[in-house]
Amino acid sequence: MIFRRDLCGIFCALLTYLAMMYADYVVIVWLITPTFMESLWGVLHAVMFNTLLFFAFASHLRAMVTDPGIVPINRKGMKLLRCNKNRFLKLLSDSESTSTDTDVELIEEKNKFMGKDWTLCTRCESYRPPRAHHCRICRRCVRKMDHHYTEN
Incomplete structure (x- = not known):
């Protein structure tokens, strides 16, 4: 696992995660809930959106901490x-x-x-x-x- 303690990089990663959480809030609270209040479609859309959002979080986290293929020094x-x-x-x-x-x-x-x-x-x-x-x-x-x- 590789983790760089770069303040700018940490700030940008946190900003990215906050933007993704805000997007989740807007989609669930302001788009899906009023439109599909009493429908099974609302639950389906919420589950699909949160699944895609989870994959985006996981992909970003994995890209941040995975070894890029650094050649070891012998x-x-x-x-x-x-x-x-x-x-x-x-x-x-x-x-x-x-x-x-x-x-x-x-x-x-x-x-x-x-x-x-x-x-x-x-x-x-x-x-x-x-x-x-x-x-x-x-x-x-x-x-x-x-x-x-x-x-x-």
């Missing part, structure tokens, strides 16, 4: 990155097979904690899977990111 990978960054990147870019046994061990160590198509994020200096991008608000890489809900 401390072993970070240590490997700091110690052998230049040598490791040179190995990946070389097309010749002039590698030594320690170079092969280095590549095998890299493949233990990440896949072959992973790239290095220049902002958070962590390895990320394909289609992951760095989010400037979360300050982390997010998997399959086109956009995600960052505020509360």
Whole structure:
């Protein structure tokens, strides 16, 4: 569960919930009750509207607190990155097979904690899977990111 303690985000979420509760009040008290006072249709409309409103609340809450797919930081990978960054990147870019046994061990160590198509994020200096991008608000890489809900 992810929860950001951003005052503006919390205020906007509360404002959204208050607007939804006010909409429920207006629909039930001012539209359904006077129109369908003694009819079964009034109960049916009220139940359907409140069901849709519940789904809207649940969807919004789930979007706020669900993990957007943040790529975990692997401390072993970070240590490997700091110690052998230049040598490791040179190995990946070389097309010749002039590698030594320690170079092969280095590549095998890299493949233990990440896949072959992973790239290095220049902002958070962590390895990320394909289609992951760095989010400037979360300050982390997010998997399959086109956009995600960052505020509360």
